[in-house]
Amino acid sequence: MNRRLVSVAVAVVFAGVLVSFLFYTHQMEQALRRDAEVFSRLYASAFTGAAAEEPGQVDRALSEILNQSRRLEIPIVLSDLQGNPTSAANVPFTFDPDDSASVARTRRYIRRLDARSPPFEAPEYNMQIHFGEPRFLRQLRWVPWLTAAVLLVAVGGGGWLIYTSFQGERERIWSAMARESAHQMGTPLSSLVGWLEQLQERAGDRLAATDGAPDLVEEMEADVDRLLKVSRRFELIGRSPDLEPVRVVDVLHRLEDYFSVRLPTLGSAVRFRIDVPEDSPAVRGNGTLLEWAFENLVKNSLDALAGREGEIRISFVGREEGRAVYRVSDTGPGVEPQVRKRLFEIGVTTKERGWGVGLSLTRRIVEEMHGGAIELEPEREGASFRLELPVAAGRDRGEDGSEA
Numbered sequence: 001m002n003r004r005l006v007s008v009a010v011a012v013v014f015a016g017v018l019v020s021f022l023f024y025t026h027q028m029e030q031a032l033r034r035d036a037e038v039f040s041r042l043y044a045s046a047f048t049g050a051a052a053e054e055p056g057q058v059d060r061a062l063s064e065i066l067n068q069s070r071r072l073e074i075p076i077v078l079s080d081l082q083g084n085p086t087s088a089a090n091v092p093f094t095f096d097p098d099d100s101a102s103v104a105r106t107r108r109y110i111r112r113l114d115a116r117s118p119p120f121e122a123p124e125y126n127m128q129i130h131f132g133e134p135r136f137l138r139q140l141r142w143v144p145w146l147t148a149a150v151l152l153v154a155v156g157g158g159g160w161l162i163y164t165s166f167q168g169e170r171e172r173i174w175s176a177m178a179r180e181s182a183h184q185m186g187t188p189l190s191s192l193v194g195w196l197e198q199l200q201e202r203a204g205d206r207l208a209a210t211d212g213a214p215d216l217v218e219e220m221e222a223d224v225d226r227l228l229k230v231s232r233r234f235e236l237i238g239r240s241p242d243l244e245p246v247r248v249v250d251v252l253h254r255l256e257d258y259f260s261v262r263l264p265t266l267g268s269a270v271r272f273r274i275d276v277p278e279d280s281p282a283v284r285g286n287g288t289l290l291e292w293a294f295e296n297l298v299k300n301s302l303d304a305l306a307g308r309e310g311e312i313r314i315s316f317v318g319r320e321e322g323r324a325v326y327r328v329s330d331t332g333p334g335v336e337p338q339v340r341k342r343l344f345e346i347g348v349t350t351k352e353r354g355w356g357v358g359l360s361l362t363r364r365i366v367e368e369m370h371g372g373a374i375e376l377e378p379e380r381e382g383a384s385f386r387l388e389l390p391v392a393a394g395r396d397r398g399e400d401g402s403e404a
Contacts, residue, residue, distance in 0.1 A: 075132035245392035275315040283389040304332030329384040
């Protein structure tokens, strides 16, 4: 949706620049044509006044010159040699020679005009002509700056559109690969489930747990269930999942059970703590995807600890403006400053052999699929991620829809 809006905005900007250019070109053509006519009339009036023998004819010629100047929209003020205004045209106020306040204001305006353009003097007539720039010229002065600003906005918007299109294309490719992977995994997984059922029927008690050894069939079933869950996760990528009330605390307990038997092999004395009360509000989400998002953050913390002793904690911060807020933190070395702003982009990773997909996928799950928010909090010790998820409407309910 953002890319579509930017495309429309860029097209509108370019259309606006084109229309403005054509409009001002037409206006300039009309102004030059009008000026040519007015200058011709001014020349004729000046010639008539210069050739006149009677004072009345000179005054009429000057009056005609002043009237024609109004058509040019040039600010003109006539005054005597002492600067006392006698008449004005195209000034931004009403000039009244009988009003002392108006005369004082006109004198101040004369000083502004003279600061930009020296007046013309006619000592033989005890007259000064003070003039300024025509209104059209003042407007035209802003056109290059406005055009440059609009073009900068258009170029910036176009660059952003290209960048987001590139990012979107990469995400579409990732989504397509994820769904194809889930499809390819489906057939062998179905076969494995069938083979496990036959193995259990044929082997019977011979594969059961003995002398502290694990039950092989149960362990194999657990791994197959895990693969089925991964397959379901990949199927949901790139689609709008069905959202329902989910108790995050239940999701986290499943995650705790999963990591509790694997932490001894994944890290050295790494403590995994869930600090979420049982009465925390249910959120509107998809349990499979939310478990995947929290799992990615925990794995990111494990990679950051890199076998060192430490702690990973998932805590419930509280409820803020209709959202349940959670924090996933660790006591690792933290995130380097040059990576912090780009940490959620595809391909950005702090690990030597990382793919840079996990955190990008987590952001997509939280923000795009659940309408929440995720951010890396200002660094204190280690890394700390803040997640906000919309609270489910009504009473808190479990994943199966029953009241909690």
